[in-house]
Amino acid sequence: MPRLQIYALFVGTVCGAMIVPFMGFFIVDGLGQAPWTISIYAVALSCLAILVNRRFARLIDRGESAFPLIGIVLGGYLLAS
Numbered sequence: 001m002p003r004l005q006i007y008a009l010f011v012g013t014v015c016g017a018m019i020v021p022f023m024g025f026f027i028v029d030g031l032g033q034a035p036w037t038i039s040i041y042a043v044a045l046s047c048l049a050i051l052v053n054r055r056f057a058r059l060i061d062r063g064e065s066a067f068p069l070i071g072i073v074l075g076g077y078l079l080a081s
Contacts, residue, residue: 008070012077 024038056069 015077 027033027038027041028035060066
């Protein structure tokens with residue numbers, strides 16, 4: 001695995017992990033929502049992650065290049081940021 005991909009994976013994982021502790025605080029305090037909405041967020045995020053991972057894995061298993069898929073993920077990450 002080339003170094004750039006390893007660094008991108010590391011940075012993406014660290015950035016994703018850093019948001020987890022703050023998301024509950026943001027939902028309740030920043031958005032003014034009830035604490036039970038954290039559960040809805042967690043379920044929606046888990047379902048989305050499973051569906052996207054299965055879709056991308058199916059495409060990669062068919063032999064398609066992973067480069068466009070990584071571009072889609074990076075674009076979504078930048079849009080969310």
